[in-house]
Amino acid sequence: MVDFNGWDMPVEYPSSGGIIAEHMAVRTGVGIFDVSHMGDIRLAGSEALAAVQHISMNDASRLAIGQAQYSALLYPQGTFVDDVIVHRLGEQEYLLVINAGTREKDFSWVRDNTRQFNCEVENLSDEFTQIAIQGPKGVDLLSKLTDADLRSVKFYWVTRGTVSGLRDILIARTGYTAEDGFEIYVPSDDQTSARVWNEVLAVGKEFGAVPCGLGARNTLRLEGKLPLYGHEISDTINVWEAGLDRFCKMEKPEFIGREALENARAGKVERTLVGLEMVDRGIARDGYRILNTEGQQIGYVTSGSYAPFLKKNIALAYVPPEFSALGTELLVEIRNQGVKAKVVPTPFYKKPKKN
């Protein structure tokens, strides 16, 4: 167990066979994650949409009831309070799913910046246990436990249904693995949480489901280039640098951070996030320095690991834009030695399209 922002969480489950086995289960079958550490903020009221629009960078007005979108809460400087998933649950009701490490900060931020709207803001983080069922066989597994028609739920949409005998459970086709999958929100009391977790695992046996820890969660999201707060995004990194342009809707007339981003776009970014693949032997790790071929530091690694599905050593790194062209050769400083790497297309992994 490791302490993850105050939560006791397993890096891997020895019974699953370790990080690589867990990772492969999600890519080829199904894996189960206890992601109760994620936080949830509910906004409801006649001005809930206006409030969500004000505090988030994506355009929530495009959401139909039951639809979700990737978005972020920004500081006025255009840097990140956190990245979030915004779910539209009702006509005037939204649910923001936020990160563990930033739960209290996020809730205060949302509450303080929505006071001018006729909208109730509730921290539901302790109400739910969130269980993620991820992988191509996730739909088959969860279908055994619910009456909801999961196949009709598109990616980044939600539905409600009875799960393990619990009525009206929120089921979202979302995840943090770059794979198809679902996240269910069940009441957080220990008995209910443990019962549902055990039932998911028991039903999952026939699909080869294994419990997965933080280690696989990290390697899976890295292969899919999904940002992690404190690594690819933070309070000192802005939206353009992080390359999250397509989730930032500048055509929205107003949101916190918009003005700074407008100004930043006029100038040029000083660094940009790139994907790297090691050319020579070595693994780039979080925080390692990036050098140019002359050996001068030009950037740093935000996340790096052996990629279990791709079977390569990959990394994400911030470098000046002139070093971001595909194929550019760079060095990663590993134990005082420059080890050759090259810029490659991202995401490193894309889930196969369904036929």
Added chain:
Amino acid sequence: MAFPADYKYTKEHEWLKSDGKTATIGITSYAQDSLGDIVFVELPKVGAELSAGKTFGSVESVKAVSDLYAPASGTVTEVNGELATAPEKINKDAHSAWMIRIALKNPGDLNSLLSAADYEKFVAEEGGH
């Protein structure tokens, strides 16, 4: 966990097997178990000089990087090249997946190493923390 009785051990979880003149070195099953899936091993070249207690390479799992410490001083005479492409062999059988062989400089170095029984006691205490 069974630690071969004819090996010697370090508190940094290396094992050493010696005939008094040369020694074979690897990491223990306890070390591989704590590291998890091993995906990278960096070892010295033949001819490199090792000094007891100093790092001679590193081993990386998916989740962690760990330095390798020389149990004894000596000159590297052989390197297990197989580990460069198949580092998972250490997970499968750490006590036979040797890393390097050295010609011992001071055979007396071995006296300061742990016996299998002492090492087993040591990891039982460390694991209990």
